[in-house]
Amino acid sequence: MKPEDKIMTETKGSGSTNLSRRSLLKAGLAGSGAALATGALPAAARAEGDPLITEIQDWNRYLGEGVQARPYGTPSQFESHVVRRDVEWLTASTESSVNFTPLHELDGIITPNGLCFERHHGGIAEINPADHRLMINGLVDRQMVFTMEDLMRFPRENRVYFLECAANSGMEWRGAQLNGCQYTHGMIHCVVYTGVPLKLILEEAGLKTNAKWLMPEGADASAMTRSVPMEKALDDCLVAFKMNGEALRPEQGYPLRLVVPGWEGNMWVKWLRRIEVGDEPWHHREETSKYTDLLETGKARRFTWVMDPKSVITSPSPQAPVRHGKGPMVISGVAWSGNGRITRVDVSIDGGRNWQTARIDGPSLPKAMHRFYLDIDWDGSDLLLQSRAMDENGYFQPTKNELRAARGENSIYHNNSIQTWYVQADGTVENVEVG
Numbered sequence: 402m403k404p405e406d407k408i409m410t411e412t413k414g415s416g417s418t419n420l421s422r423r424s425l426l427k428a429g430l431a432g433s434g435a436a437l438a439t440g441a442l443p444a445a446a447r448a449e450g451d452p453l454i455t456e457i458q459d460w461n462r463y464l465g466e467g468v469q470a471r472p473y474g475t476p477s478q479f480e481s482h483v484v485r486r487d488v489e490w491l492t493a494s495t496e497s498s499v500n501f502t503p504l505h506e507l508d509g510i511i512t513p514n515g516l517c518f519e520r521h522h523g524g525i526a527e528i529n530p531a532d533h534r535l536m537i538n539g540l541v542d543r544q545m546v547f548t549m550e551d552l553m554r555f556p557r558e559n560r561v562y563f564l565e566c567a568a569n570s571g572m573e574w575r576g577a578q579l580n581g582c583q584y585t586h587g588m589i590h591c592v593v594y595t596g597v598p599l600k601l602i603l604e605e606a607g608l609k610t611n612a613k614w615l616m617p618e619g620a621d622a623s624a625m626t627r628s629v630p631m632e633k634a635l636d637d638c639l640v641a642f643k644m645n646g647e648a649l650r651p652e653q654g655y656p657l658r659l660v661v662p663g664w665e666g667n668m669w670v671k672w673l674r675r676i677e678v679g680d681e682p683w684h685h686r687e688e689t690s691k692y693t694d695l696l697e698t699g700k701a702r703r704f705t706w707v708m709d710p711k712s713v714i715t716s717p718s719p720q721a722p723v724r725h726g727k728g729p730m731v732i733s734g735v736a737w738s739g740n741g742r743i744t745r746v747d748v749s750i751d752g753g754r755n756w757q758t759a760r761i762d763g764p765s766l767p768k769a770m771h772r773f774y775l776d777i778d779w780d781g782s783d784l785l786l787q788s789r790a791m792d793e794n795g796y797f798q799p800t801k802n803e804l805r806a807a808r809g810e811n812s813i814y815h816n817n818s819i820q821t822w823y824v825q826a827d828g829t830v831e832n833v834e835v836g
């Protein structure tokens with residue numbers, strides 16, 4: 402670990418950011434902060450003499466590039482800061498590593514393909530789809546090998562799902578650590594997949610009566626394998642070849658990946674080359690030494706597949722400070738649950754003492770990202786921003802202390818607790834914890 406790393410704020414034991422709720426309450430800062438927005442924008446009509454209004458600009462005067470300039474479009478040059486980022490000290494190599502979705506720059510519920518976080522254990526496999534095969538073996542009536550062309554002849558479906566790595570927010574278990582929601586919550590993406598229901602492929606091979614588990618395997622250098630229970634495979638899993646309408650990106654498993662809706666990202670095997678059917682789980686590395694939750698008793702929770710309800714405010718946040726001063730402010734964030742739809746998101750501006758119900762806008766789809774907003778009139782005082790999500794099964798997000806009381810302090814995986822951002826009067830935002 403390099404403590405001098407720019408994006409890292411050591412909250413524990415570093416004076417300037419060691420913020421407890423009590424100290425804020427004492428200072429009288431945890432009060433009302435803001436009311437719901439009502440007025441008009443104060444800054445709207447101040448254009449008098451503004452050359453951007455009175456002068457003709459170059460882009461107005463000269464012809465622009467023609468249609469042949471960008472056969473495959475990329476974002477505006479002014480958006481070049483909107484990129485995936487990694488944290489160098491987090492992993493020993495870049496091949497077995499992770500980068501993070503820039504959540505603070507995005508809106509709506511769909512993640513653009515080029516910004517979907519990447520997690521791979523053996524680098525990106527570059528596979529010509531003509532050379533790709535999917536094999537089904539084990540407890541089936543017919544062992545089968547499919548080409549990509551074969552798979553294109555099955556009926557296909559389009560569905561929107563989030564994928565969250567079980568290690569998302571893992572660095573935050575013991576205290577506020579990374580200064581930005583890209584780093585604290587960016588191991589997630591949400592796209593529309595096109596693929597074949599796994600059920601149809603398994604039916605083609607014919608399941609034996611004792612077929613209870615699947616072992617999907619990746620064609621990459623890590624040959625990722627996990628055990629997937631048959632009920633899930635037959636319920637809503639997809640073998641997907643498209644994301645957001647175009648072919649999967651190489652980073653996301655081109656030409657074929659498994660989609661395991663609502664369940665931890667590790668099971669969504671990329672570069673899917675084989676599915677073995679068995680009668681019991683395989684107890685491989687990623688379901689024993691990794692992706693299990695070590696409790697205080699020394700026992701570990703295993704097969705904790707579902708990603709429980711979670712949310713985060715993406716703006717304002719440390720990488721998206723408030724630049725506009727007091728007045729109307731849009732508080733925005735995302736929420737998701739592996740159990741189904743998000744039914745409610747509450748937002749607090751005073752560290753969890755009072756809550757207001759946020760407005761969910763855009764499609765509300767099961768096991769997909771949801772977008773929420775709270776529009777306030779900021780009085781310019783310090784805020785302790787939090788959000789908490791509730792899903793259609795009535796589950797809601799715990800506080801950090803509630804989570805630690807239930808699971809102890811050893812865990813990395815499955816941290817779905819409430820995040821706090823400290824917004825200061827000058828608009829800067831920091832990752833903090835309230836007691």
Ligand SMILES: Nc1nc2c(c(=O)[nH]1)N[C@H]1C(S)=C(S)[C@@H](COP(=O)(O)O)O[C@H]1N2
Nearest residue numbers: 518519520521522566619625666667670671
């Ligand atoms: N073949 C293969 N599949 C894999 C992995 C891998 O390293 N190899 N990583 C897994 C992990 S840990 C996660 S979180 C997701 C990440 O998916 P993404 O790269 O599309 O974000 O892929 C999973 N599938």
Ligand SMILES: [Mo]
Nearest residue numbers: 566567666667
């Ligand atoms: Mo992961």
